[in-house]
Amino acid sequence: MPDVYWLEQTEEDVPLEDDWLSASEAACLGGMRFAKRRADWRLGRWTAKRALAVCLSVTGDPEFLARIEIRAAASGAPQVFWNNQPTAFNISLSHRAGMAMCALAGSNVLLGCDLEVVEARSDSFLSDYFTRKEREWIAQAAPVARSYLLTLLWSAKESALKALHVGLRLDTREVVVAVAKPFMREKSGAQWSPLQVRYKDEDLLEGWWQRSNNFIRTIVAVPAPWPPLLLEIPATAIAV
Ligand SMILES: CC(C)(COP(=O)(O)OP(=O)(O)OC[C@H]1O[C@@H](n2cnc3c(N)ncnc32)[C@H](O)[C@@H]1OP(=O)(O)O)[C@@H](O)C(=O)NCCC(=O)NCCS
Numbered sequence: 001m002p003d004v005y006w007l008e009q010t011e012e013d014v015p016l017e018d019d020w021l022s023a024s025e026a027a028c029l030g031g032m033r034f035a036k037r038r039a040d041w042r043l044g045r046w047t048a049k050r051a052l053a054v055c056l057s058v059t060g061d062p063e064f065l066a067r068i069e070i071r072a073a074a075s076g077a078p079q080v081f082w083n084n085q086p087t088a089f090n091i092s093l094s095h096r097a098g099m100a101m102c103a104l105a106g107s108n109v110l111l112g113c114d115l116e117v118v119e120a121r122s123d124s125f126l127s128d129y130f131t132r133k134e135r136e137w138i139a140q141a142a143p144v145a146r147s148y149l150l151t152l153l154w155s156a157k158e159s160a161l162k163a164l165h166v167g168l169r170l171d172t173r174e175v176v177v178a179v180a181k182p183f184m185r186e187k188s189g190a191q192w193s194p195l196q197v198r199y200k201d202e203d204l205l206e207g208w209w210q211r212s213n214n215f216i217r218t219i220v221a222v223p224a225p226w227p228p229l230l231l232e233i234p235a236t237a238i239a240v
Helices: 023-030 035-055 123-129 132-140 143-163
Strands: 005-010 068-072 078-082 089-096 099-106 110-117 175-179 193-199 203-212 215-222
Touching: 005 035, 023 035, 023 068, 035 068, 035 078, 035 089, 035 099, 078 089, 089 143, 099 110, 099 215, 110 143, 110 203, 123 132, 123 143, 132 143, 132 175, 143 175, 143 193, 143 203, 143 215, 193 215
Parallel strands: 089 110
Antiparallel strands: 005 099, 068 078, 089 099, 110 215, 175 193, 193 203, 203 215
16 A cells, blocks of 8 residues: 655745746746636745655755756646656645645655535536536534534545546546445544546545534545655755
8 A cells, every 4th residue: 555645735835936946847837827726826836845855855945946847748737857856746736715735755655635625516517527426425414513514525536536637527427426324533633535437437536524613625646655755855855
């Protein structure tokens, strides 16, 4: 079973300058028209680079961070380069509400992560994106737990779509989520609980979910991973 690592950063963690971006990343940022997209993209890149710096054993100095490059594949999936060379790492990114999450594993691991704010969704959202069984499950949940369950299932689907490198090009009803007793551990914020996602009734993606405050995080991988390990940024590596 592979190890999977994760790190989260907030918008406040991201420096105002762009000297931690590579030249081509800076050019990519320069082509983005919308402020929210720019902010999300910078936050995702920052979070990934901080995580990768730990794994590459370099400091968070802008000079090193600029040599770590996150390029988007044709699918939109992030790919990691160090000094212009592919690395032995796979990452997955998610940004939401001023926070970004990066999951990281070896390049032989299919990996997807997703960060979601717990919120109610419309009936049309449910019928468009969830299977009949998932909708029944959500309807049967206690009213207080309904938004959590819905968000958890949605996040797990998005993680799986990222691990499969397809994103929302795939019908989300083709990835079916199974979670054991999702809300028995209401108070165990930092704990990861197991989940499974089945794709086209065949492939099984396994992973973990965690709830803290109003956020749900999910990580799925193939092969099935150990519970995710939070990366610690060494104090000496603080660049900001
Ligand atoms: C992937 C997707 C499901 C994520 O949706 P989301 O919840 O809105 O956004 P999140 O913040 O959780 O995740 C976004 C990140 O997912 C990653 N991502 C995007 N497409 C991906 C894919 N096909 N596979 C794996 N990861 C992908 C990217 O790193 C992206 O962040 P970045 O663009 O800043 O690098 C959705 O954006 C999607 O389907 N995108 C592809 C749509 C498309 O057809 N794009 C045109 C070609 S690129």
